[in-house]
Amino acid sequence: MKRQRTNPANHHQEKKHRRHHPLVWLVILSATIPSLTPSLGVAQSDTPPSPTITPSTETYRESAVDERKERQSPEKNLPITPKDSQVKAAKKGDPYVLEFNRSPVVGTRFSLRGIYDEARLGFTKPREWKLKTVKALIKYRHSPALYATRSNLTVMLNGASLGSIPLNRKEGEIGTAIFDVPLAQIQNYNQVTIAALQNNSPTCTQDPYDPSLWTEILPDSKITFDYDPQPIELNFNQYPYPIFDELSLYPNQISYLLPEKIDSQWLTTINRYQIALGRIADYRRLNTRLIKTITEVKTTERLVIIGTPTQQSAIKSLKLPIPIKDNQLLDEKQKPLAPDVGVLILTTTTENTTPILIATGNSPAGVAKAIQFLVQSKDQKIGTGQSILVKTLTTVPSPPAREWPRYLPLKPEFKMGELTDRNNQPLKDITVRGSDSPPIEFDFRALPDDKFGPNNFITLNYSYGPQINAKTSLVEIKLDDVALIGKRLTSINGGNKETLRIELPPDRIKPTSKIQVDFRLDARERRSCSKVTDQQLWGTLHNDTSFKLNRTNSVQVPDLKLLQYGFPFGAPQDLSNTAIVLPKSPTIEDMMTALEFSARLGRLSQATSVQLAAYTADTLPQEIKEKHHLVGIGTQKNFPFPEIFTSEGFQLKETSTRQLKQSNIQTTPDNDGVIKEIISPWNKERERVLIALSGQTETGLEQVQNLLHQDPLFYQIQGDTVLISANVAETDSNNPNAYNLKFLQQERKEELEKKPLPNQFLQLIQTSWFLLGPAMIAATLILYGIVQLYLKRVAGQ
Structure with missing residues (x-):
């Protein structure tokens, strides 16, 4: 409110x-909130009669799914027919x-x-x-x-x-x-x-x-x-609906069906899709779980099946508009589709109660292409029909590492019109009215690695109407609710395009900063009892208000507080420099932790594509290990990078042992979650980080998931290590007061990116150009003195 x-x-x-x-x-x-948007080369859409399903009227209470499913031959999926295009509405609920x-x-x-x-x-x-x-x-x-x-x-x-x-x-x-x-x-x-x-x-x-x-x-x-x-139409022209409803009053609930075998390709596709859902969700609630059979899905959930018919045998038991034979998807000529063709299908369970999204193909490459179509925002917009064949897909290049939407432009000088509002629209002129009007507020979010020097200015361009009291009316500028300066509005006939130059304090510009411009307007004439006549009072902030910033990019890690903004994993914003690594045989809790981390990265990043990769410990390429930011997931016993628990600072060891420097204790039991960040020991340039999402037990991983899931917990993290514990045995995962967080800073911080000496010199010249003239004059005088001294000595000889 x-x-x-x-x-x-x-x-x-x-x-x-x-x-x-x-x-x-x-x-x-x-x-409206902007939805996910993705960029397709050629996509073929099959458009049979669009079937619909009826949503459950239950208010998200636990409900058992009828397990009396109609079984079919595994090689003869039931095709969609016109009479399946409409399902009767469910019985009216409360x-x-x-x-x-x-x-x-x-x-x-x-x-x-x-x-x-x-x-x-x-x-x-x-x-x-x-x-x-x-x-x-x-x-x-x-x-x-x-x-x-x-x-x-x-x-x-x-x-x-x-x-x-x-x-x-x-x-x-x-x-x-x-x-x-x-x-x-x-x-x-x-x-x-x-x-x-x-x-x-x-x-x-x-x-x-x-x-x-x-x-x-x-x-x-x-x-x-x-x-x-009402019945729900299954059509990709409404995507992400019905898989994700941006208008839902309930938390959106997504279930992923586990394949028969977990591999790196499947882990990559599911995490990329989860990142895309996180971007769509933004501030909305998103609940995720993994299930082993379709019968486990609840009527309040949406089911996502990713994999080939061989990996996901349950696909063959569903009603599909595309035939399957010998675990191969067939085209209209009853021939197998090419291995690199991705297939997207919207269908339902046999009871027509739960929407299902299927991303499949005749090879993992086809499955990956199908998911990539959905996560590339420009491509996804052209989807329609109940099924889509993705034949070719445009490769979206990675954006520059420091090009972050919703943050300040990289240029040293820019105007307010180049900033965006919460709907990603450019800011326009803004007018407020009345003697007690609210302040004009807009985001002024610095990049997480921005470091500001002196001489940062804002040149305010504003106008105001006549009828003001010039003695008591003013315009006030604030940065994060801290007043910087105020100026009286002196013209009783109104002001047009007046300017005010304000210096911005360098230590107060943060990744969460907001600028407020407050017009305090007082009427020249008052009615009885001091009641203000204020309908004619107005002030306007013009979008040609300009900014001049003096900044470099410098940041020290490890620092988990930077994770609140998705840094450094979100540089670049398509996450192409980040890899998630799970144990060789990941458990459900390992994968759930990865999905929660991916959803959080999705909320914190904005890009037209997703390029994050996921691996198991035995499939991680050495090049990725050396060049990427790494996210290790698993319990202490199965953690893919045991090196992180042999470095300085807090360590987890076998037999539920904890160590901090020379202190060593053994606990029973240890159900706490641990998040720890260090500089990646495999990156020679020391520009990459390794973060551990771990614990001694899978209960500890659940605590990590809860921290990543809940904003009140997540936006507290700091230091290089976080210990997460529950206050009571049976905690409410949605209650932030049910958890204790302890923060440690043990690792030595280093500059994430070290500039070569010539670059540092050029940066010094750029930021101190006003000293260049006096320096040249001083150097000339010194040189002149040396020459004169030399000439006198020669003349004396």
Whole structure:
């Protein structure tokens, strides 16, 4: 829930909320979130009648899947027929109740203060819902000092008023109001606004900041949806739906079917796809698990099957639009498809309750090409139909290592219009209105390896309207809520394209920084009781506001705090310099840890492709080992890089032994998770890192998974080693308070990238050019003195 002190008629600026949170699906949504987009050379799409399935109406409670599946001959998959194109809707379920306290920004209380205040709450409408009725129940209590005839609460949905409530309750009395929501007002992305007008006098309120002006919306207020579930169309023109629903009010749940044999190619494809899902998910919840048979899939999940018919024999038992014979996929002439052709299919379980995505082919190369089509955002956009044959695929080159979308441009000078908003759109001119307008805020995110010197400036270009009080109106610039400078607005006739140059402190520009421009506008004339007439007051920040930065790229590792931004694994952003390495025979917990790490990297990176590779310990090429950032996964006994536990700092040893420098202890049991980072010992340039996701037991790996999965835990990490333990034996994996984190910094830090001496000299010249003139003059004078001294000595001889 976000609170704004702004005029009720003007909602020009909303605070951005980029931090991920387990329940941050309930946030202010003013525009659609960009979906995954991938770049195809030639793709062939088969378009039979698009079948649909009916979603489950169960509210994500544990439900057993009917195991009485209709078995078929393993070599005769049942083809899709026209009568399979529509499945009857499931039986109507219970209404869905959306409580306000499910939003992390609401918490346990939600207050409105002052003469006028408002707050907003966002929610989505799932695609497969056909709404019948929607009701909003608002529970509230307010200050006994409010004057009933001049105080009210107004509820709005997407800008349309649902009704008003007089604030006339007695002290401590809880009020309840129910509003019928017009179905025509419900959109995919919706915003509920609750506005409070509060006065404590029958004539006028003298002090707008009187602490007695308050109303609280109770967190058990709710919105109730009565709906009928609708069939789901299986068509790639809606991808990532129905595999991932960006509008879902539930966490998206993905199950991967394990193949009969785990190899490096399968590990690479599944982790690349998980990274792509992480990018789509962004701040939304994504739950993942691995299953051994199709009968284990739940009706609330989406199933993904990756592999050839030989690797995934279950494919042959499903309804497919492409025939299979002798474990070979056939074309329209009943001949086997070429080995390098990728095949993508959307289908369902035999009960038509769960959507299934199949990425297959007649060889692992074909399977890899099918997945690569989905993870390359430009290619994926052209997909349609129920099945796709990917015959050729454009190779997407890796972006430069320091070209990170959503971060500052690499140029030393750039304009505000080159920055983007949370929807990846270029920033435009922004106008705010009113005497108490919210600040204009935009991201100013430095790259994780940016190091700033002195002389960083912002040249603010702004305009403002007439009717202001020149003595009390100003514009204020803040960096991460810390005021840098303010300037009075001196023209009573308004200002046009005025400028203000501000120096940015080099030690305060961070990868999470935001700049706020706050117009504090005061009217020249006031009404009685000091009530401000502010409809005519406005200020505009122009997108030709310019920046000049003096920076180099320098960072010291190991430092797990950098992992909060995906660094260094996200350099470049397609993850082409990163390799995940699992034990020779990985367990389910090993693979689940890899998937959680991949999902996290997906959330932290933005690129048009994914090039991460995954290996088992016995298949890791020596060249990859020497040239890539490495992510080792496994318990201490099976860890693929035991060298990390023989280096300096914290060590895990056999028989549940721990060692820190000369201290050595043995524990029983040791169920803690461990994350440790060191400089890769195999990289000669000392430019790559090795990170361990480990523990003495598989329970320890589960703790690592929980840290990677939960934002409140993940955004605490620091040092070079993190020890993760649970407070109680039976923990709620979604409760961040159920875990203890301990941080160690034992390894000696080194520069990740060391520049050659000539480059350092050139960098010094570039950053200190203003000293070049005086230095040349000084050098000339010194040389002149030496020459004169020499000439005098010659003349004396």
